Amino acid sequence: MRRHLLGIEQLDKEQLYNYLDNAKSFVEVSNRELKKVPALRGKTIINLFLESSTRTRASFEIAGKRLSADTINISGTDSSVTKGETLLDTARNLQAMSPDAIVVRHRESGAANFLAKHLKNCAIINAGDGMHEHPTQALLDCLSLRQHFAEREKGIEGLRIAIVGDIRHSRVARSNIFAHKLLDNEIHLVAPPTLLPPNVESIKEFGPKVKIFHSLKAGLEGADVVMVLRMQLERQTDNFVPSLEEYCANYCVSERILSRYAPNSIVMHPGPINRGIELSSEVADGKRSIIERQVTNGVAVRMAVLFTLCAGNITQEEK
Ligand code: CP
Numbered sequence: 001m002r003r004h005l006l007g008i009e010q011l012d013k014e015q016l017y018n019y020l021d022n023a024k025s026f027v028e029v030s031n032r033e034l035k036k037v038p039a040l041r042g043k044t045i046i047n048l049f050l051e052s053s054t055r056t057r058a059s060f061e062i063a064g065k066r067l068s069a070d071t072i073n074i075s076g077t078d079s080s081v082t083k084g085e086t087l088l089d090t091a092r093n094l095q096a097m098s099p100d101a102i103v104v105r106h107r108e109s110g111a112a113n114f115l116a117k118h119l120k121n122c123a124i125i126n127a128g129d130g131m132h133e134h135p136t137q138a139l140l141d142c143l144s145l146r147q148h149f150a151e152r153e154k155g156i157e158g159l160r161i162a163i164v165g166d167i168r169h170s171r172v173a174r175s176n177i178f179a180h181k182l183l184d185n186e187i188h189l190v191a192p193p194t195l196l197p198p199n200v201e202s203i204k205e206f207g208p209k210v211k212i213f214h215s216l217k218a219g220l221e222g223a224d225v226v227m228v229l230r231m232q233l234e235r236q237t238d239n240f241v242p243s244l245e246e247y248c249a250n251y252c253v254s255e256r257i258l259s260r261y262a263p264n265s266i267v268m269h270p271g272p273i274n275r276g277i278e279l280s281s282e283v284a285d286g287k288r289s290i291i292e293r294q295v296t297n298g299v300a301v302r303m304a305v306l307f308t309l310c311a312g313n314i315t316q317e318e319k
Contacts, residue, residue, distance in 0.1 A: 003309050004116045004124040007133035008178040009205065016142070016182050022304035023143050023297070029066060030299055040069035043100040043310050048091070049127065050076040051107045055271055055295055056127050056136065060103050063302035069100075069310070087111060088118055095119050100310040103127050109171075123309040131169050131235060137270050138175035140301040142183075144294045145225060148266060162188040162220050162262070164253055165229030165278045166195045169236065172270045173229060181207040190219030191251070194240045216251050223262040226288075228253050228269045228279045244277055254280045258288065266290050 008016070029037055045064045049057050057073070064071035074094075076082070081090055087106065094102060101123040104112050109130030116124040128134040145156045161180050167173045167189050180187050187206075189196060190213045197203060200212055213219030220226060231247065241247040258265060267279070267288045275281050284291060 004112075004126075005135050005305055005309060006112050006116055006124065006126045008135045008138050008175045008182075009133065011135075011178075011182070013182045016139075016179060019139050019301065019304050019308065020143050020146055022308060023139070023300040024146075026063075026066075026300040026303035026307070027143075027297070029303070030296075035066050036068060037066065038068045039307055040064070040067035040100075040310055043067075043069040044098065045069045045071045045101045045103065045306060045310065046094050046097075046099045047071060047073045047103045047127075048079075048094065049073070049103075049105045050079070050081060050087070051105050051128070053105055053127070055298055056105065056134075059295075059298035060125075060127060060136075060302050060306075062299050063306055066299070067303055067306055069306065072099075087115070091115050091119055095122055098122075101125055101306060104129070106130065125305060125309065128171055130171065131174070132171055133175045133178075134171040134270075135175050136298070136301055136305055137172050138179040139305070140294055140297045141172075141176060141227070141268060141270070142179055143297045143301055144268065144290050147293065147297075148290055157183045157185065159183075159185045159224040160188065160222055161185050161225045161227060162190055162223040162265075163227045163229065164190040164216065164219065164251065166231050166236075166240075167191050167200075167229065168195045168197050168240070169232040170229050173227075176227060177206050177210065181209065185209065187211070188213055188219045188223065190214075190216055192241060192247070216253070216257060217261050220253075220257065220261040220265070223265045226253060226258065226262060226265045226267045228267060230270070230272060231274055231277055248277050252276070252278060252280060253283055255282045255286060255288075258283065268294060271295065 047060050099122050103125040105127040109132035111129045112126035187210045269291050
C-alpha cells in the first residue's frame with residue numbers, strides 16, 4: 001500500500017524522529033559543494049501548488065532536484081484548474097503520467113486526504129491544506145529546535161512552547177501542536193478568543209498539555225520557544241480583531257516583552273512575516289530568531305520526506 005504524509009496527527013513519536021534523523025543526514029548533503037545524491041534517480045515528483053507559496057514550493061523543488069528526481073511544478077494560475085477542471089480530475093490526469101509522488105498545496109482543508117483516498121498509485125504529500133495541517137513545516141520546525149538545543153546539549157522534550165497569534169486559521173499551529181504533543185512538551189496557545197479555534201479547551205486531540213492564554217505576558221512566561229504566527233488575513237471571513245493596530249498593541253511580539261517574560265527564549269516564524277503586526281523587525285532579525293535556520297532546514301526535511309515515501313526498495317545506506 002502507498003504511504004502518504006497527510007498530517008502530523010497520524011504519526012507516532014518513532015515516525016516523527018525517523019523523519020528528523022533522515023533530515024539530519026540530508027542537512028549534510030546540502031552543506032556539500034556538490035549538493036546532489038542519486039537517491040531518487042528515475043523517480044518523478046509533481047509539485048501541485050494551487051495556493052501561493054514561496055518557501056514550501058521552492059524547497060520541495062530543490063529537495064527533489066538534490067535527490068536527482070525529475071520534478072515538475074504546476075501552479076493554480078498555469079493549470080487547467082483555471083478552465084474549471086476539478087482538483088480530482090487534475091490529480092487523476094497527473095497520476096496517469098506515473099509520478100511517484102504528488103506534493104499538493106490547496107486552500108481547502110482536507111484536500112490532501114481527499115486525493116490520498118482517490119489516487120492509489122502515487123504518494124500524496126500535504127504541503128499545506130487550508131486550516132488543517134502543514135506537516136513538513138512542523139517537521140522543519142522540530143529539526144530546527146533539535147539543532148538549536150543539541151548545540152546546548154539538550155533535547156527537544158520537556159520544553160515550554162508558546163504559540164502566539166492567529167491560531168484559529170493556522171495549519172502550522174495545528175501540525176506543531178500535534179508534534180509537541182508527541183514530544184510531551186507544554187504548549188501555550190496565546191491569542192485573543194476570536195483567533196482561537198471554537199471551543200479550543202475541549203479539543204481532545206490536542207491533549208492535556210495545551211493551555212490557553214489571552215494575555216501575551218502570561219502566555220510567554222518562562223517559554224523556551226516562542227512560535228509567532230502570521231495574521232492570515234486571506235482566510236479571515238469576518239472581523240476577527242477590531243483593527244490591526246489594536247492587535248499589534250496587545251499581541252505583537254517585541255524584544256521589550258520577550259526580555260521581561262521569556263528572557264531565554266528563541267523565536268520562530270513560519271513566514272511570510274507581517275513585520276510590525278505579529279512580530280517586530282528587531283526580534284525577527286535579532287539574536288533570538290532562528291527563522292532563517294527554519295527556511296534552510298525546509299530543504300533537508302523535504303528531502304527526508306520525499307526519500308522516505310518515494311525510495312521504494314532503496315535502503316538508507318545506498319542514498
Ligand atoms: N511557511 C510556508 O508555508 O511558507 P510559504 O507559504 O511561502 O510556502
